[in-house]
Amino acid sequence: MKKILFLIIMIFQCYCFGQITIGSADNSNKNIVKVIDGTKGVILPFANAYTAFPRYNASANDIFDDYPNLIGGLIYSKNDDQYYKYDGYAWNPARQIQGIFQTRTSRLGVSTGITIPCISFGIGFCFATNTPTYLAPDDRSQVLVDNLLIKNASSVTVKTAGLYDIGVALGFTGGTIGFQAGITEFKLTLQVKYTTASAWETVVSKTNYSIIFVIDTQGNKTSSFSQTISLPAGAEIRVVPGISSTAVSGGALAAYGTDTSTIYSYVAARLIKAY
The missing domain is CATH 2.60.120.40 (Jelly Rolls)
Structure with missing residues (x-):
């Protein structure tokens, strides 16, 4: 019984650390998650207003707290129809200095x-x-x-x-x-x-x-x-x-x-x- 349980744990570990592939059976060691589908998309997190973005702080100089663990994060703003990227200090609009709801632009x-x-x-x-x-x-x-x-x-x-x-x-x-x-x-x-x-x-x-x-x-x-x-x-x-x-x-x-x-x-x- 112990051998069977050990084998199950080892197999489960392999799956945990393997690649997740969606929409195709083709795997690659270049990615952790791979999505291949010509008819469906991926919905990323979104917010109705920038005040709902993670790390929002109205009293901060750039209205967001610094948080290195969130670097590279993406969020979609429904108000001005564009994605924002977090650089460790603030959320920056995809259209850069032309963001509509970026309060400091x-x-x-x-x-x-x-x-x-x-x-x-x-x-x-x-x-x-x-x-x-x-x-x-x-x-x-x-x-x-x-x-x-x-x-x-x-x-x-x-x-x-x-x-x-x-x-x-x-x-x-x-x-x-x-x-x-x-x-x-x-x-x-x-x-x-x-x-x-x-x-x-x-x-x-x-x-x-x-x-x-x-x-x-x-x-x-x-x-x-x-x-x-x-x-x-x-x-x-x-x-x-x-x-x-x-x-x-x-x-x-x-x-x-x-x-x-x-x-x-x-x-x-x-x-x-x-x-």
């Missing part, structure tokens, strides 16, 4: 675009006399929210001092008409005014290029980047577009504009750590 769309006229005679000259305004109304269907309350009446102003991840994107429309061959530069610059009395300071610039031959009407050109930056309370941020061209031209005119579509143009901010 804002994603702002363009409410007022600008036109950038250009003229070319050997060298191109473009004149951006203004900056686009990122104060479009919140629209969750377009992932536009201002959870950080950084929109003022006419500016984007940081309310809480801290370390921020700032994402910037701007689409350019239009093109060149006339004989011209060369390269057009689409430049995007993030600027910060740290106090109301200080001047605008450039933080980072990003450039995309478009090749021109005779006519440049190749649809949207988009520049985008993200930057981690420390900002004091009251700091203002803005996005400055610029266009220039290096081309051989017998005379050409161009009219570029800034795209107001939220697919191509937005400013996104995530408060990583408050000071």
Whole structure:
């Protein structure tokens, strides 16, 4: 009887430490759990609100307690239709700084675009006399929210001092008409005014290029980047577009504009750590 019981325990141990395969008889030593089924899916844990996520703590800097044992955990948020991953410190949305219900994020769309006229005679000259305004109304269907309350009446102003991840994107429309061959530069610059009395300071610039031959009407050109930056309370941020061209031209005119579509143009901010 003891031998039989010992044999049963040994067999049970083998099953406990073996691979679990669902939907197929093919095993692999590369996985612990393997799911193979072309008609069914796997439902992971979900929550109706981020306040129900594990380790939620409203008083924590990032609203979640640190818990190394949960690193790599996934949970689905039904409110904003996306997965969140736990990194040992907080739950991060799959769309990163564009999460709708992540309380420490804002994603702002363009409410007022600008036109950038250009003229070319050997060298191109473009004149951006203004900056686009990122104060479009919140629209969750377009992932536009201002959870950080950084929109003022006419500016984007940081309310809480801290370390921020700032994402910037701007689409350019239009093109060149006339004989011209060369390269057009689409430049995007993030600027910060740290106090109301200080001047605008450039933080980072990003450039995309478009090749021109005779006519440049190749649809949207988009520049985008993200930057981690420390900002004091009251700091203002803005996005400055610029266009220039290096081309051989017998005379050409161009009219570029800034795209107001939220697919191509937005400013996104995530408060990583408050000071």
